[in-house]
Amino acid sequence: MIRSLKALPLTAARFAPFGEVLEATVQHRQTMNDARFERYRDLARVDMAGDKGVQPSISIARCRAATAFPYRLEMLERHPNSSQAFMPLSNFSFVVVVAPPAEAVDAGAISAFITNGRQGINYHTGVWHMPMTGMQSEQEFLIVDRAEDSALCDEHFLADPVIIEL
């Protein structure tokens, strides 16, 4: 049975079971550099699953093939030894689909969100998520996660696809 899931506007409260929303919100605001900047501090922590001495890595991803919605979701992935942050490098929205960390995906617990154009996200270690999609070619993200030489990625194929709608 194929079911549909509508992406909800992303908020910190809705996303809290899965990770953090990277956005400039008043409760994180401080001044820095003699008030020349506001700093929205410590929005998320970069986690290497307790592996001491592992240095997180910074990458850029650029969309080469846009994904159309409604989108037929057939697979989610997780990184069991790393958080993973995605921050858009210009103003654009993207879709985030997640399921709670567990041995396998609980299809009934899949949630879909759409960002407001300025938000990024940080998946907690082990959170199941749809591989990143872009709605327009050339859109770029900054990524903070574990370097390839020690990163793990598990995949879970759904018994029944889920149609993600905007």
Next chain:
Amino acid sequence: MIRSLKALPLTAARFAPFGEVLEATVQHRQTMNDARFERYRDLARVDMAGDKGVQPSISIARCRAATAFPYRLEMLERHPNSSQAFMPLSNFSFVVVVAPPAEAVDAGAISAFITNGRQGINYHTGVWHMPMTGMQSEQEFLIVDRAEDSALCDEHFLADPVIIEL
């Protein structure tokens, strides 16, 4: 004696003694997510100076007061226990002024750079640098560094100011 220093275009080679340039360059390119994305992988490593178990932190900084150039540089700072990455969240140039890691700033070894609008930077641990300035209000950076609860910051005041010119 006040001297002037002209900011040079930032390149990975020029910046190598001080850290990494965060930009999408061909030699880092791979495909990801079934070729829906290009990933420019492992552009920089996030360093916590060997302190095991410390989780790096992700922040956003927003410029509230633009800095005009030529700029009179009187102080540099360093973070002795953390690298520090700054990535612009839209297309804008910023000025980077650095000096090699050492107990004190070698004023004769100060270098100034200007980014091309799409580049970010990652300062290696201990590299002396001008506190971040923005050339326009509202410009935003993503920052990856050590969380405030364990971060250190040293300041060095120059005997003679340096005028940074564009």
